[in-house]
Amino acid sequence: MKKNSTIKGLLYISPWLVGFLIFTVYPIVMSLYYAFCDFNITTTPRWTGIYNFSKLLSDELFWKSLRNTLVYVAGLVPLGLFVALGVSLLLSVRKLKFVRLFRSIIYMPSIVPAFGFSAVVTLFFHPYMGFVNRIIEFLGIDGPLWLSSEIWVKPTIIIAAQWGVGGAMLIFSAAIKDIPVEFYEAALIDGASRFTMFRKITLPLLTPTILYYLVTSTIGNMQIFDLPMLLTNGGPNNASLSLSMYIYKHAFTYNNMGYASAMSWILFGIIFLITILYFGFSKRFVFYIAE
Template structure:
């Protein structure tokens, strides 16, 4: 064995000590992450109601998915959430980031005010949102009435309920703004100075310099926000419970019902694995297409 491959007595001792310190985490990871994932994959091929032993039924749970009206409804609603939340969150976060990197004396206060809502618990935030969008006494409709506009029923209207939840979700855009602020501050000022000397306008500099150089942050945002949108649960669960007429029922809400209300763990596990494969596909597409529009400063 080459000398480089041999482990000294001290190295082996350090390795054992390191593994010993990591052992609690490794046990927790195996018990609370690896085992549930493997078990859910097995349960997805069984009829399992927790109180009775699982019975193998093969692909029957997956076959039922595509004959389930509420499964189709919840999946459609979730895709609607993804299509609304991801681009709108990107736009709001980027606009806030551009505003929050301006050289103002009070900018620290503004940054705190923008970021603080993103750490508010979902329940408290949903309670405030219900008041804001109350169709009769809410702030939004009261404000619209000042201009002679009759506001919609918002969460009580099938056409507006999902849109309302998408709008409310932008309350936590401070986290996205923080990521973009870091990306914007990392762009060398010399590039803007050189572009200004060449006669470039602000819009041209934003389009040709800013957007390409913050594209790694955009890639990170697209992946994380897409995964979060696929798993949207708390706001529609607290604010509407899936109503009216299941118009806000998300995929994870329906999965939760089967798992913990109907205690149908086999069917819920099949739903979970379908969602995993769908999210994996979307992530793969984003990564595959990112080669065309993600640029890293200083790379060839």
């Protein structure tokens, strides 16, 4: 009976299993092989060893795209954490009316397709007719060029990306609701202020959710692609070029699949290392409720 149950279970999941093997496992294995080959899609892969990886050391555009990606992560992860946590705390106020409506309004932009969202961002940050610069000019200040400036393009993309903070906001809201009310009642009896309760109760008990956000947000933002691609196509002067965009261009524009595969595995290694560091340091700041 146990054997029959196993066979039936495998049959039920066989569509997903076949798709997983063909569209996930096989591409991963082949990309590792192509990383050590000279392969441009139209020709047979030719083994070249570590040539692609050694070539990366002298590729200035690779290093620039990597620096840009790290800047994106350094800006998007903490700012996204601050915005998502702050909004979820504001919406967790007990006497606040229409909480569900506000949550829906804040969440809705996160499901807008990237193409439509980028069109809105372009209108907002247009250097001459944009809504943001008009407000700044009203205050008597000349607004920057935003997406057309090498200095401002990455901060503009980081700020614009907060439009889609709704998903993280819902996760933090659920985590705040999961904190036992008895903790706050005991703190109120002891005369604790709201700030003290946030620092001593809310924040420590949110640390597992914060860890989850840090890991998933870092992994996602290390692969940032859609906003820089749609808003600037990596410009001006490659100032907004991310590593994922550079990989994409080598793979599907220059047909240099071997070189792109090598960069992909470098990106995977960096993400893997950062994730390990997160989990290593998590023992120092993550707290769980003892059952």
